[in-house]
Amino acid sequence: MSDQTATAAKPAPILSRHDPRYEVTMYRYVGVDGAHTLDFYRSHGGYEAAKKALTSMTPAQVIDEVKASGLRGRGGAGFPTGVKWSFMAPPDGKPRYLVCNADESEPGSFKDRYILEDDPHQLVEGMIIGAYAMQMTYGFLYVRGEYYLGATRMEAAIQEARAAGLLGKNILGTDFSFDITVHRGAGAYICGEETALMNSLEGLRANPRLKPPFPAAAGMYGRPTTINNVTSLTSAVHILTKGAAWFSSMGTDDSKGTKLYQISGPVKRTGVFEMPMGATFRELIYDFAGGPTMEPKAFIPGGSSTPMFPWEDRFLDMPMDYGTLAKNGSMLGTGGVIVIPRDKCIVDALYNLVRFYAHESCGKCTPCREGVGHWLPRMYQKLVSGLGRPEDIELLESVASNIKGNAFCPLADACIGPVQASLKWFRDEYEYLAANGKSKYAKNDWWQA
Amino acid sequence: MNETKTHTPFFADKQEKLAEILSRYPAEGRRSALMPLLWEVQRAERHVSEERVHELAEIVGTTATEVKGVMSFYSTYHEQPVGTFHIQVCSTLSCALAGSDELFDFLSNELGIVNGETTADGRFSLQKVECVGSCGTAPVVQVNDTYYERVGRGRCRHLIDALRQGEMPPVWRERGGDTVGAAKAEPLQKPTDRGEG
Numbered sequence: 226m227s228d229q230t231a232t233a234a235k236p237a238p239i240l241s242r243h244d245p246r247y248e249v250t251m252y253r254y255v256g257v258d259g260a261h262t263l264d265f266y267r268s269h270g271g272y273e274a275a276k277k278a279l280t281s282m283t284p285a286q287v288i289d290e291v292k293a294s295g296l297r298g299r300g301g302a303g304f305p306t307g308v309k310w311s312f313m314a315p316p317d318g319k320p321r322y323l324v325c326n327a328d329e330s331e332p333g334s335f336k337d338r339y340i341l342e343d344d345p346h347q348l349v350e351g352m353i354i355g356a357y358a359m360q361m362t363y364g365f366l367y368v369r370g371e372y373y374l375g376a377t378r379m380e381a382a383i384q385e386a387r388a389a390g391l392l393g394k395n396i397l398g399t400d401f402s403f404d405i406t407v408h409r410g411a412g413a414y415i416c417g418e419e420t421a422l423m424n425s426l427e428g429l430r431a432n433p434r435l436k437p438p439f440p441a442a443a444g445m446y447g448r449p450t451t452i453n454n455v456t457s458l459t460s461a462v463h464i465l466t467k468g469a470a471w472f473s474s475m476g477t478d479d480s481k482g483t484k485l486y487q488i489s490g491p492v493k494r495t496g497v498f499e500m501p502m503g504a505t506f507r508e509l510i511y512d513f514a515g516g517p518t519m520e521p522k523a524f525i526p527g528g529s530s531t532p533m534f535p536w537e538d539r540f541l542d543m544p545m546d547y548g549t550l551a552k553n554g555s556m557l558g559t560g561g562v563i564v565i566p567r568d569k570c571i572v573d574a575l576y577n578l579v580r581f582y583a584h585e586s587c588g589k590c591t592p593c594r595e596g597v598g599h600w601l602p603r604m605y606q607k608l609v610s611g612l613g614r615p616e617d618i619e620l621l622e623s624v625a626s627n628i629k630g631n632a633f634c635p636l637a638d639a640c641i642g643p644v645q646a647s648l649k650w651f652r653d654e655y656e657y658l659a660a661n662g663k664s665k666y667a668k669n670d671w672w673q674a
Numbered sequence: 675m676n677e678t679k680t681h682t683p684f685f686a687d688k689q690e691k692l693a694e695i696l697s698r699y700p701a702e703g704r705r706s707a708l709m710p711l712l713w714e715v716q717r718a719e720r721h722v723s724e725e726r727v728h729e730l731a732e733i734v735g736t737t738a739t740e741v742k743g744v745m746s747f748y749s750t751y752h753e754q755p756v757g758t759f760h761i762q763v764c765s766t767l768s769c770a771l772a773g774s775d776e777l778f779d780f781l782s783n784e785l786g787i788v789n790g791e792t793t794a795d796g797r798f799s800l801q802k803v804e805c806v807g808s809c810g811t812a813p814v815v816q817v818n819d820t821y822y823e824r825v826g827r828g829r830c831r832h833l834i835d836a837l838r839q840g841e842m843p844p845v846w847r848e849r850g851g852d853t854v855g856a857a858k859a860e861p862l863q864k865p866t867d868r869g870e871g
Binding site for chain 2: 252255256320329330331332333334335337338339343363369370371372373374406408409410411412413414425426427428429430431445446487488489490491494495496497498513525529561563565566569574577578581584585587669670671672673674
């Protein structure tokens with residue numbers, strides 16, 4: 226009997242998307258055979274939201290609806306999408322561009338990929354809605370170069386939509402015309418930064434641009450431009466379908482709706498889970514992902530750029546929303562959780578990440594080019610190869626704090642945050658390694674059958 | 675490596691394709707076509723040679739230096755031809771936690787080449803790459819444009835054996851999360867049918 230009482234007090238965990246309490250919208254048809262076709266999409270209610278917007282709402286009403294929903298940008302920064310949309314000046318007959326950022330490159334993030342591959346029409350519809358709201362004349366979808374299948378599926382979906390009168394001139398018989406070009410990247414993390422992305426789209430080296438001017442004033446080819454993440458746009462589809470009130474009924478004070486959380490590392494079921502914002506890390510890690518398969522010691526909360534937390538109840542029970550994470554010295558980022566097992570040397574894990582940022586540093590500004598691109602990886606290399614000295618840890622801290630806040634774009638800080646967090650929580654591992662020349666945890670065979 | 679064997683422009687007999695690529699961008703953004711043009715050339719020739727660089731520079735109205743600047747900025751344009759099978763092993767954290775370092779060493783030993791090299795017969799290139807966005811199905815190996823996911827020891831053996839036979843094995847398409855396995859991949863039932871039933 227006491228068991229039952231306990232169950233009643235705390236609802237049984239949601240273990241599958243077939244659970245009626247599990248609100249699945251964006252991810253509903255991922256993994257379903259044939260879901261990428263127009264026939265499938267339309268027979269499951271597809272393009273109804275775009276139709277509703279274009280035929281029964283004014284652009285301002287669409288923006289207001291998205292504003293009222295409380296949707297915040299899903300790319301990582303969390304800027305309110307409706308507000309961003311309202312920054313666009315009224316149309317003046319000149320070109321203005323909507324850019325969808327599908328340059329998903331943040332380690333630990335892989336939510337957009339499956340939408341591109343399995344539900345491309347959902348994104349086309351999201352882009353139509355965004356474009357209509359801001360009265361854009363043309364759209365670009367920037368897909369990272371490695372997502373070949375995703376880009377191919379998107380191109381096919383756009384062609385299908387064009388043939389069906391959903392893209393092109395006079396969409397659905399209205400006055401609104403809009404079309405989309407898929408642009409493939411070629412392997413550069415920095416292209417996720419919106420101004421670097423625009424340079425890349427313009428056929429330039431993808432160095433970030435100075436802001437201001439902000440893209441809404443002068444973006445692509447100097448024209449007014451808005452850049453949105455894939456799942457910001459697909460969220461808009463469901464906001465229009467089900468209403469802003471439905472969306473804002475889920476989540477926490479500062480974070481509304483559902484979000485695609487991702488989990489990787491040693492847990493039973495890695496992957497993407499759509500959850501209401503404000504669900505806790507514990508729910509994601511234990512209820513959805515089935516719990517760790519190795520003894521854990523830390524987790525990265527939202528993609529590699531977000532400072533990690535040690536495996537403690539107070540952090541596991543934090544709601545995954547923008548405000549809570551910020552208050553605790555980290556970020557929600559893309560919502561890509563990476564579980565780090567005890568046996569992974571934290572210095573080695575950070576060397577891996579630092580090497581990533583070193584590889585991706587674009588070379589534009591000195592702190593990042595020299596600090597992130599050169600000093601940090603070499604210092605880590607020295608430590609992990611057992612040649613470090615205790616004073617190297619202080620040097621590492623000094624280099625990190627001199628880079629932080631001094632770089633041109635957020636890439637350098639994205640590297641420094643995790644470095645500093647690892648020093649904060651796991652300094653003993655650095656010290657052990659520097660003092661003994663070998664790691665406290667030296668497991669070096671991670672490959673499974 | 676030899677430079678291209680012919681002086682015929684790449685797009686000489688592909689004018690329609692060229693026009694189609696250029697038409698994807700507004701007139702004010704002709705240079706935007708550079709990246710798709712680089713992709714087009716590389717897909718056909720497995721690299722972008724000096725000669726093609728000059729050709730593309732002329733098409734988009736810039737200099738060869740500018741084109742090389744763009745090419746070298748990105749990791750996936752090659753100045754030297756890659757092998758028939760370009761094997762790219764993701765090495766970033768989630769994959770490393772699933773054994774990508776050991777996986778890479780295994781492939782390196784099997785093929786007798788190190789990071790960035792191509793086998794003498796031109797069949798295989800091996801490269802360590804940074805996160806390719808498949809963290810939930812780690813470790814991942816990308817062969818040309820195709821992802822092979824959750825490449826454990828057994829699958830890796832299977833993959834390399836098939837490639838040696840000149841074949842790309844069929845992908846085991848995985849998405850992880852709550853879409854693991856075909857049984858869970860069916861559409862949701864209608865809301866009224868859900869729950870107790």
